[in-house]
Amino acid sequence: MPVMMNLALFDLDHTLIPADSDYEWGCFAVRHGLVDATHFKLENERFYADYQAGRLDIHAYLRYALAPLARYSRAQLAAWHAQFMQEIITPLLRPAAFALIQRHQAAGDVCCIVTATNSFVTAPIARAFGINHLIAPEPxxxxxxxxxxxxxxxxxxxxxxxxxxxxxxxxLQSLDKNWTSFKQSYFYSDSHNDIPLLEKVSTPIATNPDDKLRAHAQSKGWRILDLFKTS
Known part of the structure; x- marks a missing residue:
């Protein structure tokens, strides 16, 4: 009888990196003149506050976040994103996050980042972590x-x-699998917005949790992981 694998799902922002990559990309876009600074900065901060408060209109946000991408060529956007990775994201890649991912990979677990931040921003970050599977909003x-x-x-x-x-x-269906295909399914997340998926997996782990998620995790007896305290 074949040995069942485990499934390890990871949120990205404030979970594997100690920042919000979408917000940071917006700030980068402002600093480098990709967008109108005053309007974009105000909207970026408003949507980020809505996300933290759990009232984000995701479709309105994505229309706002993706609109600037339509104004530039893919080559130009790729060059800017490479600069964004070098200036902003690479300094945020922590040894503790790599160690967590590598423990799952060494055990043969199927690893995937599941994020609400669009794939233009997040695909290169997933590659930097050595994770081949990414679930993200697709422009x-x-x-x-x-x-x-x-x-x-x-x-x-x-x-x-x-x-x-x-x-x-x-x-999972595209891999001819479902939740029952795995001995254990893990999900690591910092956000109370991810409680639905945390409650779906067999092993939810509140990682660097916001106050709402920390309280919920404590009430449920979930493991709490403060990943960046010692990194």
């Missing part, structure tokens, strides 16, 4: 060509709150 492209220019719209269901469960299950 739409002209005629559905993955190499074509972005349209500023979203393609498919955003992986946010309950949407993370739906997207995760669709991804």
């Amino acid at each position: 739409a492209t002209l005629n559905g060509d993955p190499t074509a220019a972005y349209t500023g719209e979203i393609n498919g269901l955003p992986s946010y709150r309950e949407g993370k469960i739906i997207r995760a299950e669709a991804w």
